[in-house]
Amino acid sequence: MIDLRHLRYFQAVAQELHFGRAAARVHISQPALSRQIQQLESEIGTPLLLRTQRRVELLPAGQLLLDRSNLVLQDVARAVIDARRTGAGELGRLLVGFIHSSTYGILPLIIERFRHLYPAIELELQEMTIVEQHGALVRGVIDIGLLRIQPAPADLEFQPVLEDPFLVAVPHSHRLAAQTAVSLSELKGEEMVMFSSRGSPLFHSRIVAMCERVGFTPRVAQIATQIHTVAGLVSAGVGLAIIPGSARNLQPQGVQFLEILDRPEPLQVGLSWLRGKGDTPSIRVFREVTLAVAAQLGGKDQVRTQRS
Numbered sequence: 001m002i003d004l005r006h007l008r009y010f011q012a013v014a015q016e017l018h019f020g021r022a023a024a025r026v027h028i029s030q031p032a033l034s035r036q037i038q039q040l041e042s043e044i045g046t047p048l049l050l051r052t053q054r055r056v057e058l059l060p061a062g063q064l065l066l067d068r069s070n071l072v073l074q075d076v077a078r079a080v081i082d083a084r085r086t087g088a089g090e091l092g093r094l095l096v097g098f099i100h101s102s103t104y105g106i107l108p109l110i111i112e113r114f115r116h117l118y119p120a121i122e123l124e125l126q127e128m129t130i131v132e133q134h135g136a137l138v139r140g141v142i143d144i145g146l147l148r149i150q151p152a153p154a155d156l157e158f159q160p161v162l163e164d165p166f167l168v169a170v171p172h173s174h175r176l177a178a179q180t181a182v183s184l185s186e187l188k189g190e191e192m193v194m195f196s197s198r199g200s201p202l203f204h205s206r207i208v209a210m211c212e213r214v215g216f217t218p219r220v221a222q223i224a225t226q227i228h229t230v231a232g233l234v235s236a237g238v239g240l241a242i243i244p245g246s247a248r249n250l251q252p253q254g255v256q257f258l259e260i261l262d263r264p265e266p267l268q269v270g271l272s273w274l275r276g277k278g279d280t281p282s283i284r285v286f287r288e289v290t291l292a293v294a295a296q297l298g299g300k301d302q303v304r305t306q307r308s
Contacts, residue, residue, distance in 0.1 A: 004076060007042045007069040009033055010048065014066040017056045070271060085120065087281055094282045097133040097145035099209070102292045104249045106162060106269065107146060109293045113306050114286060121282055130202065137274050144283050146290070149268040150202045161294040162252040168258040169231060169247065170240040181259040184214045189220035191239035195264040199225030202267075207242045210264045231255055 013020040013033065023030040023078035035113055041048050048062035058066065086092050098107050114123065126142060134152045135146035149158050168187065170176045176186065195203035211218050224230045231247050234240060235254040244267055248257055271290055 002040065002043050004073070006036060006043075006172055007073060009036045010040055010062075011066065011069055011073065013037060013056065014058055014062060017058070019056065031306045039106045061218065063177065091102055092120075092282045093124065094144065094286060095124045095126065095142040096286070097126050097128045097136055097147070099130060099133075099147050100127055100248050102146050102269070103127075103226075105246045106290075106293060106297060109296070110146075110286075110290050113293055114212075114289045117289065118285060133272065137272060140274070143273065143277070143280070145272045146204055147270065147272055149270045149272075152272065156272050157275050157278055158270050158272050159278075159291075160268045160270040161290055162269040162297060163266040164306055165245045166242055166260055166264050167245045168209075168257050168260060169239045169243045169252075170235055170241060170258060172254045172256055173237065174240060174256075176240070176258065177256040181261050183261045184210060184229040184264075185216075187211070187218075187240065187242075188214075188216040189219060192218045193222045193224060193230050193233045193239045193241040194218055194220045195230065197225050203244070206264070206267070210242070211261070213289070214262065228252075 003242050009022075009026055009028075012025045013019060014120075016022040016025065019033055021035040026033065029038075037049065041233045044065070046059070046061045047059055050057040050059055050066055082105060111123065111125075114121070117177070127134070128136060128145070133142065133147050134156060136142045137145055137156055138153055148164075149160060152158070168176070168182050176182055195207065197204040208218060222233050224233060227244060227247050228250055230241050230243055232251040234243075235252045242260075243257075245257070246269075271287055277283060290295055
């Protein structure tokens with residue numbers, strides 16, 4: 001059977017056209033090299049070299065084998081390098097799910113840095129809701145997700161990377177717009193733009209719960225699903241809203257953002273992947289890049305992996 005060793009020995013002889021020099025090049029004795037070439041010719045079933053006492057010449061079959069073997073050995077060398085780079089997380093393809101709100105926050109910075117550091121890893125990005133990402137991770141449709149952390153299937157793992165505190169968004173014309181902070185109790189009786197319980201269940205449940213803790217149920221003027229839609233409705237004077245702080249990045253006209261003195265528990269933006277896959281090379285380096293970007297944005301420099 002022909003193996004790579006035979007091809008390397010033949011390549012040395014074909015290029016040197018001298019058994020002595022070729023043997024020194026591949027670090028074996030000249031008789032041993034001659035036997036290897038004879039075995040190769042026997043395996044192929046045709047002579048490859050014309051040997052005389054004074055020189056060695058390539059026969060047509062030998063020239064063809066030299067040309068083809070060069071390609072084979074080059075492909076093998078590239079395969080070894082690519083395998084090594086893939087194992088180090090420097091080469092491959094990574095399917096990433098993301099929530100819409102990350103596009104005006106952390107995601108563009110992650111993509112920019114990741115492509116700079118790992119240009120040979122192809123990123124395929126898919127916008128998905130949190131629940132859609134959970135399902136896609138379990139089914140293997142995506143490799144890793146950038147999402148807000150909430151209850152999820154048990155076979156997913158999570159890593160928080162950023163805290164996103166709740167703020168109150170009010171129109172510039174509202175009486176509260178002159179303040180920099182507000183307590184939740186001051187919102188009692190105010191008309192509010194609320195997140196949909198079906199389309200944004202995490203936001204809806206958290207906002208309703210924080211209002212009920214201080215003794216009132218939100219008075220809903222309008223329901224919306226996306227953060228930018230809520231901010232736009234506040235700008236239009238439809239009502240005020242309790243909204244994730246990442247909405248500030250939208251810089252909506254006519255909206256003032258107020259801190260909440262009650263300091264409700266912030267939302268957690270994080271990464272998720274299928275249990276046991278977190279140390280896959282491409283996932284590992286994506287996590288490292290995300291944490292570095294989050295630290296720049298004021299996130300946690302060191303966060304612990306959390307399991308659902």
